[in-house]
Amino acid sequence: MNLTIPYHLENFIGGNFIGPLSGNFIDNVNPATGAVYGQIPDSGVKDIDLAVKAAKKAFPAWSAVPVEKKFIILNKIAELIDENIEQLALAETNDNGKALWLSKIVDIPRSSSNFRFFATGIMHFASESHHMEDKAVNYTLRQPVGIVGCISPWNLPLYLFTWKIAPALAAGNCVIAKPSEITPVTAFLLGKICKEAGLPDGVLNIVHGTGQHCGEAIIKHPDIKAISFTGSTKAGEHIASIAGPMFKKLSLELGGKNPNIIFNDCNWGKMLTETIRSSFGNQGQICLCGSRILLERSAYENFKKYFIEITKNLKVGDPLNEQSKQGAIVSKVHFDKIMHCIDIAKKEGGTILCGGNAVKLEGRCANGYFIEPTIIEGLTQSCKSNQEEIFGPVVTIQPFDNEEEAVELANATNYGLAAIIWTEDINKANRMAAKVQAGIIWINCWLVRDLRTPFGGIKNSGVGREGGWEALKFFTEAKNVCIQF
Numbered sequence: 001m002n003l004t005i006p007y008h009l010e011n012f013i014g015g016n017f018i019g020p021l022s023g024n025f026i027d028n029v030n031p032a033t034g035a036v037y038g039q040i041p042d043s044g045v046k047d048i049d050l051a052v053k054a055a056k057k058a059f060p061a062w063s064a065v066p067v068e069k070k071f072i073i074l075n076k077i078a079e080l081i082d083e084n085i086e087q088l089a090l091a092e093t094n095d096n097g098k099a100l101w102l103s104k105i106v107d108i109p110r111s112s113s114n115f116r117f118f119a120t121g122i123m124h125f126a127s128e129s130h131h132m133e134d135k136a137v138n139y140t141l142r143q144p145v146g147i148v149g150c151i152s153p154w155n156l157p158l159y160l161f162t163w164k165i166a167p168a169l170a171a172g173n174c175v176i177a178k179p180s181e182i183t184p185v186t187a188f189l190l191g192k193i194c195k196e197a198g199l200p201d202g203v204l205n206i207v208h209g210t211g212q213h214c215g216e217a218i219i220k221h222p223d224i225k226a227i228s229f230t231g232s233t234k235a236g237e238h239i240a241s242i243a244g245p246m247f248k249k250l251s252l253e254l255g256g257k258n259p260n261i262i263f264n265d266c267n268w269g270k271m272l273t274e275t276i277r278s279s280f281g282n283q284g285q286i287c288l289c290g291s292r293i294l295l296e297r298s299a300y301e302n303f304k305k306y307f308i309e310i311t312k313n314l315k316v317g318d319p320l321n322e323q324s325k326q327g328a329i330v331s332k333v334h335f336d337k338i339m340h341c342i343d344i345a346k347k348e349g350g351t352i353l354c355g356g357n358a359v360k361l362e363g364r365c366a367n368g369y370f371i372e373p374t375i376i377e378g379l380t381q382s383c384k385s386n387q388e389e390i391f392g393p394v395v396t397i398q399p400f401d402n403e404e405e406a407v408e409l410a411n412a413t414n415y416g417l418a419a420i421i422w423t424e425d426i427n428k429a430n431r432m433a434a435k436v437q438a439g440i441i442w443i444n445c446w447l448v449r450d451l452r453t454p455f456g457g458i459k460n461s462g463v464g465r466e467g468g469w470e471a472l473k474f475f476t477e478a479k480n481v482c483i484q485f
């Protein structure tokens with residue numbers, strides 16, 4: 001397939017690649033080099049109107065396509081993603097700054113899995129029936145919502161974009177999708193792949209632009225009946241304030257400040273390996289990262305010693321270099337935000353045990369945005385650094401004395417996305433799992449994902465669940481039909 005990336009990206013509307021109607025573009029920067037290497041459409045209300053028109057035209061036919069046929073098309077998209085993994089992974093890395101090896105083993109394979117999973121899932125998606133003995137029978141029709149909006153962030157660009165689009169399409173909807181303006185390229189390439197796979201024109205429309213202009217035009221459009229959004233809690237709150245009074249279906253996957261709770265009786269080898277990943281994977285830019293490490297007091301000093309030693313050896317470098325364990329931070333704005341958070345932690349009385357500085361690389365990456373993996377201790381739970389999401393390679397460590405205190409610390413934020421628990425005592429693990437306020441709990445592991453499980457957060461981490469039947473239910477309307485005998 002020809003997946004060349006033009007300097008000026010275009011929107012994918014009604015099966016055609018077209019520029020923004022305003023003629024305006026936004027710079028796209030490679031964060032590893034700091035150089036502008038392309039431009040993306042600065043789309044707005046008019047582009048979204050055009051996309052909605054195309055989607056409305058496509059909807060009657062797409063919603064009536066039998067599931068076996070939908071399976072063939074969606075599965076073909078998965079195959080094409082797999083066939084083009086090298087180009088897609090390189091595009092993702094150049095756009096996002098993540099290590100190329102990570103794009104190859106996580107981001108792109110997961111994107112094809114998303115399509116494959118929902119391609120097969122829709123063939124097994126059944127609805128309920130409720131029998132009223134000798135009176136009547138009810139059955140539930142699950143019909144597509146219609147035109148739906150999918151908005152995704154920059155941290156796992158194609159992975160999270162497809163996590164929304166695949167179930168929306170499988171359920172028979174037509175989609176207006178907007179990737180993050182910071183990482184638009186793989187979304188652009190997905191348009192080409194969908195066309196090649198035979199997805200009918202107008203079924204998926206990919207529109208690029210900022211949250212304020214393009215994203216908000218999606219939220220406000222009266223003909224877009226459901227919004228699936230992943231991003232910051234702040235943007236989620238704003239989106240809810242617009243979509244709520246319009247009675248749109250809303251799925252919000254938002255920020256986190258996840259606790260990683262470590263008891264001394266855990267498997268230390270596995271815990272240390274996984275805690276390095278859950279702290280600094282993707283430069284700590286994963287909503288599920290365990291950014292607050294809570295340690296049983298008897299484990300504190302030993303943990304500190306080993307954890308600092310391993311962290312110091314994590315090589316920060318050019319994302320294209322196979323040896324680099326840490327790539328670039330996604331943008332200058334985000335780099336500045338993380339450095340500011342480290343400053344705040346120092347002002348709050350935190351001690352930097354390791355890292356804390358920007359990294360200056362030589363050669364190709366001399367102007368890129370790199371930060372040392374950073375460990376901070378000595379901060380109270382109520383301080384800003386332990387309350388607000390940093391979303392970078394920065395973790396804090398705090399001791400606790402018993403299970404009750406561990407639960408109290410774990411739950412002492414407004415977030416409730418994920419939690420990690422390390423102990424070999426299965427009863428303790430289960431007690432903790434029941435008490436910790438989070439939508440996703442990992443016991444003695446991290447980021448083990450089964451796409452059938454409900455995915456999402458509680459408290460300020462979101463509303464609703466993605467994954468498995470939850471996603472297909474979100475993207476359909478349930479209609480009860482009652483027949484009296």
Ligand code: NAD
Pocket residue numbers: 151152153154155156160178179180181209210211212214215216219230231232233235236238239253254255256286287389391417457461462
């Ligand atoms: P963001 O909220 O700035 O942007 C996310 C997306 O929303 C982008 O496409 C952006 O253009 C768009 N957007 C922003 N404002 C908008 C508005 N007013 N109307 C419509 N669209 C708007 O978030 P980000 O910085 O791209 O991503 C990082 C955040 O995402 C972190 O808080 C992270 O925790 C969260 N996240 C959550 C999950 C999850 O599953 N819960 C997964 C990944 C990332």
